[in-house]
Amino acid sequence: MSKITKDYLKKYHDPDNFFNRETSWIEFNRRVLEEALNPTLPLLDKIKFISIFFSNLDEFYMIRVAGLKEQIRANIFKPTIDGYTPIEQIKYIEREVQKMLKKITKFWRKTIVPSLNKNNIFICKIDELTKREQKALSEYFNKEIYPVLTPLAFDPGRPFPYISNLSISFALQVKKQNGEKHFARVKMPGILPRLIRIENIIEPKKKKSTEFIAKYVWLDDLIKFNMEKLFPGVEILHAYRFRITRNTDIEIQEDEADDLLELIEENIKRRKFGPVVRLEMEKDMPDFMVDILTENLEVSKEDIHFTDGHLGLSNVMELYKLPAAHLKEKPFHALMPTVFDEEESIFTVIKQNDIILHHPFDSFNPVINFIKEASEDPDVLAIKQTLYRVGPNSPIIKYLIEAAERKKQVAVLVELKARFDEENNIFWARELEKAGVHVVYGLVGLKTHAKMTLVVRKETEGVKRYVHMSTGNYNASTAKLYTDIGFFTTDEKIGSDVAEVFNLLTGYSEQKNYDKLFVSPLDTRENFLKLIQNEIENVKAGGEGRIIFKLNSLVDPDTIAALYEASSYGIQIDLIIRGICCLVPQVPGLSENIRVKSIVGRFLEHSRIYYFYNNGDEKFYLSSADLMPRNLDRRVETTFPIEDLRLKKFLKKNILDTSLADTEKSRILLPTGKYVFNRPVVHQKNMNLQEWLIKEAEFNNGNLFAKIKN
Numbered sequence: 013m014s015k016i017t018k019d020y021l022k023k024y025h026d027p028d029n030f031f032n033r034e035t036s037w038i039e040f041n042r043r044v045l046e047e048a049l050n051p052t053l054p055l056l057d058k059i060k061f062i063s064i065f066f067s068n069l070d071e072f073y074m075i076r077v078a079g080l081k082e083q084i085r086a087n088i089f090k091p092t093i094d095g096y097t098p099i100e101q102i103k104y105i106e107r108e109v110q111k112m113l114k115k116i117t118k119f120w121r122k123t124i125v126p127s128l129n130k131n132n133i134f135i136c137k138i139d140e141l142t143k144r145e146q147k148a149l150s151e152y153f154n155k156e157i158y159p160v161l162t163p164l165a166f167d168p169g170r171p172f173p174y175i176s177n178l179s180i181s182f183a184l185q186v187k188k189q190n191g192e193k194h195f196a197r198v199k200m201p202g203i204l205p206r207l208i209r210i211e212n213i214i215e216p217k218k219k220k221s222t223e224f225i226a227k228y229v230w231l232d233d234l235i236k237f238n239m240e241k242l243f244p245g246v247e248i249l250h251a252y253r254f255r256i257t258r259n260t261d262i263e264i265q266e267d268e269a270d271d272l273l274e275l276i277e278e279n280i281k282r283r284k285f286g287p288v289v290r291l292e293m294e295k296d297m298p299d300f301m302v303d304i305l306t307e308n309l310e311v312s313k314e315d316i317h318f319t320d321g322h323l324g325l326s327n328v329m330e331l332y333k334l335p336a337a338h339l340k341e342k343p344f345h346a347l348m349p350t351v352f353d354e355e356e357s358i359f360t361v362i363k364q365n366d367i368i369l370h371h372p373f374d375s376f377n378p379v380i381n382f383i384k385e386a387s388e389d390p391d392v393l394a395i396k397q398t399l400y401r402v403g404p405n406s407p408i409i410k411y412l413i414e415a416a417e418r419k420k421q422v423a424v425l426v427e428l429k430a431r432f433d434e435e436n437n438i439f440w441a442r443e444l445e446k447a448g449v450h451v452v453y454g455l456v457g458l459k460t461h462a463k464m465t466l467v468v469r470k471e472t473e474g475v476k477r478y479v480h481m482s483t484g485n486y487n488a489s490t491a492k493l494y495t496d497i498g499f500f501t502t503d504e505k506i507g508s509d510v511a512e513v514f515n516l517l518t519g520y521s522e523q524k525n526y527d528k529l530f531v532s533p534l535d536t537r538e539n540f541l542k543l544i545q546n547e548i549e550n551v552k553a554g555g556e557g558r559i560i561f562k563l564n565s566l567v568d569p570d571t572i573a574a575l576y577e578a579s580s581y582g583i584q585i586d587l588i589i590r591g592i593c594c595l596v597p598q599v600p601g602l603s604e605n606i607r608v609k610s611i612v613g614r615f616l617e618h619s620r621i622y623y624f625y626n627n628g629d630e631k632f633y634l635s636s637a638d639l640m641p642r643n644l645d646r647r648v649e650t651t652f653p654i655e656d657l658r659l660k661k662f663l664k665k666n667i668l669d670t671s672l673a674d675t676e677k678s679r680i681l682l683p684t685g686k687y688v689f690n691r692p693v694v695h696q697k698n699m700n701l702q703e704w705l706i707k708e709a710e711f712n713n714g715n716l717f718a719k720i721k722n
Contacts, residue, residue, distance in 0.1 A: 157201070163243060183254055206324070
């Protein structure tokens with residue numbers, strides 16, 4: 013740690029100067045909830061945000077809340093830098109989550125369901141259906157559902173059954189003919205859709221109606237309606253739904269492993285048996301059944317979430333798939349950037365100028381075509397790539413395999429520790445190895461989160477390196493949903509740096525100095541601190557200072573302290589942070605020159621842009637890294653400069669300035685930790701960043717640089 017950092021931390025090391033990371037995340041998910049409640053949003057988009065809210069909450073409990081409870085079990089009560097102990101964090105989380113759950117459950121029942129009905133989308137109770145529909149459902153149950161259900165008894169001869177993570181089950185009390193009462197459990201099969209569309213299982217009438225209509229029943233309602241078929245001759249006294257969340261953040265002892273792939277596979281199996289951290293159940297479940305569940309799942313009453321609605325509402329994303337365009341935001345399809353319209357080799361195009369792609373407004377196809385052409389081009393000697401989350405049916409994997417089959421040198425780092433993508437990445441790692449690709453799994457103790465591709469090509473003037481780097485993953489699906497920036501270049505120093513990073517990943521390189529890249533865990537924090545300090549020195553010398561960061565999360569206390577110091581010199585700092593922010597803005601004497609805003613819209617804001625005014629010689633950096641200790645200290649990350657004046661102008665005008673001007677999807681962080689909508693001032697036009705970018709892309713027909721001059 014540099015002397016500057018030590019001085020800053022000592023100066024600003026006060027709990028009042030930091031927001032707690034977990035409470036800040038709660039506020040982020042509250043903003044997601046606010047989007048669901050947004051009266052101007054089309055109905056199915058509201059449902060999409062409801063699903064995202066619940067999916068976010070599941071992951072938060074599986075990882076973050078689970079970690080806090082592990083600390084409490086280990087008698088760790090030391091407060092974090094913000095002054096919160098683990099117990100205090102848990103209490104805050106539970107209090108705020110309960111408030112949000114009550115609000116969203118009521119909104120679902122009072123607003124969403126009636127709105128669905130008005131639009132001929134019905135989620136019905138079984139007894140509300142016609143006899144014909146009930147008969148079709150009964151046949152569907154007998155044929156498709158009944159065979160996969162397994163009632164499990166709990167008595168002295170049969171132990172309490174294993175309950176899988178995030179599964180919905182029925183807790184039952186049954187009475188046998190001899191009067192004995194027993195507890196039983198029936199799991200709802202996860203392989204079946206949660207919402208069953210009746211039109212998909214019923215014989216269509218000869219005369220079809222042209223009117224759009226969709227009728228659903230909940231799978232768990234259908235199971236409960238037919239429960240007696242699972243217990244013939246036995247009286248069912250009670251049947252209530254419950255759902256558990258397990259700790260899935262299993263610690264990996266990499267330094268003790270002979271084979272990392274086998275170790276990850278073993279940890280995936282162990283994850284299924286992680287301790288239960290949350291128990292959700294219907295609010296009317298009798299106390300004796302609650303006691304049976306809490307005792308056998310080894311949870312306390314504080315771990316229970318009672319609900320008077322349906323459990324696991326993340327499943328309602330199924331409704332978003334309905335072909336009802338009038339109930340969704342206007343669709344947008346990414347456009348092919350005009351620079352790639354010519355029938356030239358992609359290598360010729362990249363060699364002419366540095367290029368950036370702004371997804372999802374720009375198509376991801378140039379990235380795929382880059383790998384495809386590299387695979388097919390006889391002059392390409394080698395392809396090296398990092399893969400973190402590639403998704404299913406990846407075309408990039410296909411072309412890497414084809415390249416290896418053509419005897420090119422192909423080296424791929426597949427990050428096996430990418431949380432919740434481990435199984436998918438293990439599969440792709442094995443497929444690549446079968447084809448002869450050199451596959452490495454990363455460095456011990458570090459996740460490789462950097463997004464890089466290096467293509468080495470033999471040309472007339474000698475061997476040339478072509479580089480693609482990005483703020484987001486090599487995933488064609490998320491490239492349609494996340495805002496990210498990709499960068500193509502033939503810059504020799506960047507190419508050399510990227511080659512050195514690959515040597516670090518695949519060999520035993522101990523390179524610690526890079527010409528243009530910042531590389532975590534080596535020097536990313538130190539370089540950002542120097543850039544902040546440079547702004548301070550410029551102001552001290554009578555110049556101007558200005559800092560704009562756009563990122564997902566700001567947690568690192570060293571960086572926060574440096575930003576406080578910059579604020580004290582009058583430097584205007586704007587932070588566009590989608591998720592967690594531990595910096596306290598707009599506090600006199602601490603951060604009065606720092607503004608923080610968050611944008612939550614139809615696309616997930618995911619790009620990281622770091623801007624420094626630098627006395628007019630503006631510096632721009634793009635990165636795979638957020639400013640969090642994990643990104644700076646425990647991951648391999650790359651931060652790369654944008655030096656082309658045209659590209660710098662685009663980043664400033666079209667992304668940073670427009671993000672700061674957004675008044676529709678942005679909220680301002682207050683010193684209290686709460687967010688308020690960024691309403692336009694008098695004579696200020698409404699601005700929606702993402703919709704503006706869509707219109708710009710469509711108006712310019714894929715040429716996002718149309719208005720940017722050299």
